[in-house]
Amino acid sequence: MAGFDKVVSSYEEAMAGLEDGMTVIAGGFGLCGIPENLISEIKKRQTKNLTIVSNNCGVDGFGLGILLEDRQVSKMVSSYVGENALFEKQLLNGELEVELTPQGTLAEKMRAGGAGIPAFYTATGVGTPVAEGKEVREFDGREYLLEESIRGDFAIVKGWKADRYGNVIYRHTAQNFNPLAATAGKITVVEVEELVEVGELDPAHIHTPGIYVDRLIVGQFEKRIEKRTLTES
Amino acid sequence: MAGFDKVVSSYEEAMAGLEDGMTVIAGGFGLCGIPENLISEIKKRQTKNLTIVSNNCGVDGFGLGILLEDRQVSKMVSSYVGENALFEKQLLNGELEVELTPQGTLAEKMRAGGAGIPAFYTATGVGTPVAEGKEVREFDGREYLLEESIRGDFAIVKGWKADRYGNVIYRHTAQNFNPLAATAGKITVVEVEELVEVGELDPAHIHTPGIYVDRLIVGQFEKRIEKRTLTES
Amino acid sequence: MAMRVARELQDGFYVNLGIGIPTLVANFVPEGMEVMLQSENGLLGMGSFPTEETIDADMINAGKQTVTAVAGASIFSSAESFAMIRGGHVDLTVLGAFEVDVQGNIASWMIPNKLIKGMGGAMDLVAGADNIIVTMTHASKNGDSKLLESCSLPLTGKGCIKKVLTDLAWLEIEDGAFILKERAPGVSVEEIIEKTQGKLIVPDHVPEMQFS
């Protein structure tokens, strides 16, 4: 790897350095735009005691859900974990700690982490269990909570197309948390569907500039659909 | 104007409702990507006692500089005002109040204003005159300043192409503060070079979604170059 | 209920419809009126469900259903999506709830020791919008009122709800009371009084809902 070439040749290499007890920030919303193969690699490595920051925790048997099977995750920071029986079981058993975080606050925490903003105020969660232990402060007559930013040892991200420099674009709503996660990892690993030539992406269309990306790999994706809904006709 | 059609037919209409004493947030960096004609319209209206939030204040005779000629501006919130003799004169005379704000903090204040974040912490400016009167707080062993967000009665923005719904894209580095300003106006007015059909812009390429835009107008632009630098050959 | 919500729409409204019942509202947008649906996973301009030919795993809504985008849609990150929501740029938010009380508090995300799914975007939605309609059944299956003097479940938001639509009534919240504004077709004022636990103000005349 010389200069700005971020491409690595294997998933082993992509996740090299991941250790027990680390924090991993993952892109994706539901099963849409999740870094499927990077998650599988984490399972393969059997890294334990991980803190995972991700809006959801996949489903039983797919996505981040597979990391629950061997109890690799000790803490989840998520906004919604509804569709996962194993998750609920481990949570109720006390095997898994969950920090439920409002979706917009979670997104902003990731962005802030990447942007060198250690904390910000938001009205979201005032007067709710989310406010417990947090500073409440008034601005302009309204109450706001102080929320601290999140950074991860690793960020795992699913892109659509990228060039070797790590400039990434996302496809449709598979964008979601991915560009935010990408800014917030000490080591940011992106897997994409397609590698394009440097210069092929319009500079104004790039969602994640290469400066945020440490490692890049091209993968094959199942892209499972969680709720297949069709229009009649 | 029905539904989502944001197009207005005159600059008078575009700036209707601007009153003495209001706060106007303007996009642009130097003379690049400035809303030239919206600024001219403000001059024409002779609105007084304005607070202008903009990274720069144009130059003598062009851009925001023309609003100084008839003393329409009572306060500027800017990071850099170096290239403007009239500005410096009014500042030293005490006719003009200036709140010098670090460029990144200014950008973040606009974004936060649009995003419902009343305040955030940043390391920028700690231990400098910028910190005067501001809370300093430690996170993870480092000191940060509390900075409050900015909103404006109007935001004036220069785009490249837009559709009638107010979806806007910017051209090259004329993007700069424009998408941030666009989110932070109670009334956001965008002038563009070209109107395209609804559906012509790729949803993933839109820099400013139409939800932020109240009025849209197509204009002619001088696009003056401040420092013409050429390569030899 | 979706039909009644649709009456609150205005031409040019950007609307976030929660998951479930509220989604149906999209089907009742009046002729000649344009509204644009925001889905908090990062889509402004949500269209109908796709066909077999156009279904795409990369195009879903906040309910994780496959959807399409209308012409003029924009797609963005979750941070940008909640910047819109938190920043008050969405004109109307419709969402479900377990309980609402006379102080405008809402509980919609958690039943201790029973249901822990997470709040998703609901806390951001109720904190960011001025104009919120809560849609829910007036009472639970075993008859307990969901319109309370004080919410018993963990809150989603404090003092943020002003309009409630149930299967029985349209109510507004003002000065610590529910004001009964409209009855659902065929529902008596007495039934609404009986099934409302929180303070209820009943005007002399309570019209039946109109749906046109």
Added chain:
Amino acid sequence: MAMRVARELQDGFYVNLGIGIPTLVANFVPEGMEVMLQSENGLLGMGSFPTEETIDADMINAGKQTVTAVAGASIFSSAESFAMIRGGHVDLTVLGAFEVDVQGNIASWMIPNKLIKGMGGAMDLVAGADNIIVTMTHASKNGDSKLLESCSLPLTGKGCIKKVLTDLAWLEIEDGAFILKERAPGVSVEEIIEKTQGKLIVPDHVPEMQFS
């Protein structure tokens, strides 16, 4: 000076070069090494100045000069640009100054009652980067040292500077002192001592700068 700064570059570095002298560094990037220049107005991958044919008012750098973009460049908003800077994603920042002191403080933006241009992005740059090189003349035109025990002008940043390059020397700041690391060609240690007001540590051997 630009040649000496270029020696601090590493292959794959993202670099923000201030306005003025530092910009020249781009001309001395060693053969076979790639660096990418960040310009805080929203451009990563700044290229050379344009020709008459390619000049474009919409393509400028932070010094407001017309520039081009290299292949693989990206363009973004000012908020995104300073997210990169503030978030510590830029590997090296080079900028000018009026004064630097032994505590690593820097003053570069204001001379009271004389020069009020504003700090631009300088305060963000010094707060966001770990690796900063200040480039300036060692002394002012009337001979006053700019390497001080304590800055006299309003600060741009506190305790953030570790490396200083002047027309006379390369110095590092450690534990409340300047450490003299290298002399400019033909400059004596005595001259550097004479023109440095802040505490200066002079090792036994002070090599002359190498530029290859």
